[in-house]
Amino acid sequence: MATLTLHPGKEKSVLRRHPWLFSGAVAQLDGRARPGDTVDVVSHEGKPLARAAWSPASQIRARVWSFDPDETIDHAFFKRRVAAAVARRTALPELAGQQGLRLIHAESDGLPGVIADRYGDTVVVQLTTAGADKWRAAIADSLHKATGCTRIYERSDVEVRSLEGLEAVTGWLLGEASGDELVIEENGVRMAVDFVAGHKTGFYLDQRDNRRRVAELATDRRVLNCFCYTAGFSLQALAGGAREVVSMDSSGPALAIAQRNLALNPQLDAARATWLEADVFAELRNLRGSGERYDLIVLDPPKFAHTAAHAERAARAYKDINLSALRLLAPGGLLMTYSCSGGVSAELFQKIVAGAALDAGASTKMSVRIVQRLQGAADHPVDLAFPEGDYLKGLLLQVD
DSSP states (O other): OOEEEEOTTTTHHHHTTOOEEEGGGEEEEESOOOTTOEEEEEOTTOOEEEEEEEOTTSSEEEEEEESSTTOOOSHHHHHHHHHHHHHHHHTOGGGTTOSEEEEEEGGGGTOTTEEEEEETTEEEEEEOSHHHHHTHHHHHHHHHHHHOOSEEEEEEOOGGGGGGTOOOEEEEEESOOOSSOOEEEETTEEEEOOTTTSSTTSSOGGGHHHHHHHHHHOTTOEEEEESOTTTHHHHHHHHTTOSEEEEEESOHHHHHHHHHHHHTOTTSOGGGEEEEESOHHHHHHHHHTTTOOEEEEEEOOOOSOSSGGGHHHHHHHHHHHHHHHHHHEEEEEEEEEEEOOTTSOHHHHHHHHHHHHHHHTTTTOOOEEEEEEEEOOTTSOOOTTOGGGOOOEEEEEEEO
């Protein structure tokens, strides 16, 4: 096994149990290591610190598998880690019976680069790092043993793999396509999951609790759902008794799936749903000038900043849509606004939204208050030593 020696002082992050080692922390690599191979991590003085996956193509040169420098990284290691991740979810009563569930949340479950989501009897895996890619077979086998699922599909087709020198990989790791549409029920609403071509692993499981919150808030309200994708928030608003729900997205295919999802729920009043294919930024500005007003607006945009380097550009985009949304709210209206950008912290996001509120109220003397801070669901835990895992942040605001 090759040995990765750190520069003086760079062991501090490892001692704090942060799993990433950047290129600037690496003094030298003694021995041969291929991408994904396990290396021993030692301090400048040679003190053993951890065992990590080597990734020479990435700025994150190594990701820690274990902070126990004596632990063997083998098939049994992944069997233990996967079983522990599944057991943690089983122990949480709010996750009991969920048909859509995140089983492994990468670094926060001690498995950097490994995402695994369960939809009924199917597990969808995403492997984003060289280390995870190397242990594909062990990870799939461990998921099969921990869940009993006999269908495991890989969706390792995200852009971040290119930073690891990896090509896109998709296909069945276990089992095969059944020919039936995969549908799950969440909070009483049925939703189709396109795990082959949909976003992420086919569905945004992290917003489960927040979609339920929309249902609680939507009663007799006029709702605008921006960046609606396949209408998870929209259908929950209808289920909650919304008077009208306008769903907006720039993707025609996504809206077609959204309408298909509505058809899966005959208990919902389709006459209360309006679909709008448009550029959300431009359409929000158009609506501001048309006199339209809404009682509840949801802003759940795609990622604007992958890293802190893109934060300034992202800040302008977040301010734009939040300013427009605040000006579209009726008195007493609610804005549920999110950022899933890892490069935008919760503190920065609040400052951006506060700036938008200040501008929105410049002429109207509008007051805006935080009613609730929002985050990902319980199956998306955040390791305290890895704050980068806290990517989803949201605010529920009320205006008067």
